[in-house]
Amino acid sequence: MxxxxxxxxxxxxxxxxxxxxxxxxxxxxxxxxxxxxxxxxxxxxxxxxxxxxxxxxxxxxxxxxxxxxxxxxxxxxxxxxxxxxxxxxxxxxxxxxxxxxxxxxxxxxxxxxxxxxxxxxxxxxxxxxxxxxxxxxxxxxxxxxxxxxxxxxxxxxxxxxxxxxxxxxxxxxxxxxxxxxxxxxxxxxxxxxxxxxxxxxxxxxxxxLDELGAFIFERTRAATLDRIAALPRGAWTNTLVTDGYDQPVTLKATLETRGDTVNVDFTGTDAPSRWGINVPIIYTKAYACYAMKCVIAPDIPNNWASLAPFTISSPVNILNAERPAPVSLRHVFGHMVPDLVLGALAQALPGKILAEGAGALWNIHMSVRPAGGQAGRQAEILMFNSGGMGARPGLDGLSATAFPSGVMTMPIEATEHTGPIVIWRKELRPDSGGDGEFRGGLGQVIEIEPAPGHEFDFSAMFDRIHHPARGRDGGQEGAAGSASLDDGTVLKPKGWQHVPAGRRLVLELPGGGGYGDPARRPAEARAGDLSKGYVTERRK
Structure with a gap:
């Protein structure tokens, strides 16, 4: 042969x-x-x-x-x-x-x-x-x-x-x-x-599978090393401040090209939290490698050989929490890791990296029960929701898109079918995308009410309420998120809270940051944003 x-x-x-x-x-x-x-x-x-x-x-x-x-x-x-x-x-x-x-x-x-x-x-x-x-x-x-x-x-x-x-x-x-x-x-x-x-x-x-495995590994490793060889040599540091649980948490990463490898070090990141927002290193590494591969080798198959050149290091901190730290919401800061790493890569590859986005999914877990001892149905309901992505060099950000997790939108009908709740509203949030030559992606507005005769407790798993997504290269930041009841009661971004019968939970998801000087956004693009309802007259 x-x-x-x-x-x-x-x-x-x-x-x-x-x-x-x-x-x-x-x-x-x-x-x-x-x-x-x-x-x-x-x-x-x-x-x-x-x-x-x-x-x-x-x-x-x-x-x-x-x-x-x-x-x-x-x-x-x-x-x-x-x-x-x-x-x-x-x-x-x-x-x-x-x-x-x-x-x-x-x-x-x-x-x-x-x-x-x-x-x-x-x-x-x-x-x-x-x-x-x-x-x-x-x-x-x-x-x-x-x-x-x-x-x-x-x-x-x-x-x-x-x-x-x-x-x-x-x-x-x-x-x-x-x-x-x-x-x-x-x-x-x-x-x-x-x-x-x-x-x-x-x-x-x-x-x-020996011969096939060798073929896969040899090809993907060689292709990945070629991409790494084309990178500039050096080290670049980025810092990202997040909402945390009851106080802000600072994440810090230094990306360094080292011969045939690219390493990300998380020294300088805040210490582990006493709350369940810590991240085991295996999950931090997963999203750090994903961010690097998105930029450096996006078209190369993801396998053992193509992942091996991307390494991480970290002292014990919130992104490298050790047992028995609580880690239930490890996805919140884990999903922030790509923006953290991409911010460092943007210094090495100017003009090629998208702006920050909503990052973490706005997951909500609802524990629904009959109110006041009435008869009714109980249910545990999990719902995934996405804010806006950051704008890209040359393109607006994607709205209501789960980056970096990539999960799909959960249909309202499927969610309502799992338990006694009513979702009254789930639509794009105008003016939430950061302004720029390229506009950030929009977040969503979601309103959820217990079905008649019911109430629910819910676990908030939100971020970017106090620290919105930053723009890049002159782009403006996206809108911050918010969580409240329909009577104006402000809710915490994280932790178990209550929605009584007859009240609605109102979530305003954060938007993505803009890219480039807003003065350079074409007039036809602004007119399109206005006609589609992406921005209102006050943002025109």
Missing amino acids: SDRTREIRLQVMWNRLISVVEEQAMTLLRTAFSTSVREAGDLSAGVFDPEGRMLAQAVTGTPGHVNTMAEAVLHFAREIGYDDMYPGDTYVTNDPWKGTGHLHDITMVSPSFKGDRLVGFFACTAHVVDVGGRGFGADAKTVYEEGIQIPIMKFAERGVVNKDLVRMLRANVREPNQVVGDFYSLAACNDVGHRRLIAMMEEIGLET
């Missing part, structure tokens, strides 16, 4: 492998019980070689899940041990430091055997609606209060599910049917990936 023929054959096999992991992810998307997975795509899926190195990931999914999972499989392989792995096994954990950063994410890993030979692993992750404890919020003081902890263990051995674990789950969560259903969906997701992989290998005549 000629070298050219071999390369074509391997490229076809690579495309087949991508289709395998896409079907794996679609299985989870279509069978999940939780709306955050089924509607928003808060998941990840991927295939790994026998050493636990990620070969390919599904396009569907979030960087926080995919890039943490890339390290998590190594923990599974080490702790389960190859001598204790069998066909039909599935392993599970929600360990924040060995999984994806907090207890609400369930990671499952399944060995893939062809006959008696281990040829790889499939892994997937999804956010479940409840893990017990205080619920999804920032109010815990240690991880022990935040819910049930599942160490790396077997969910199934040789195809037989661990029923003791299932009973433990049911006894510790508020929505047992949803949670247990999602566990089975995760296991089914890996099983579909395994069956499709083995069918592919038998069709092509492969006994192992």
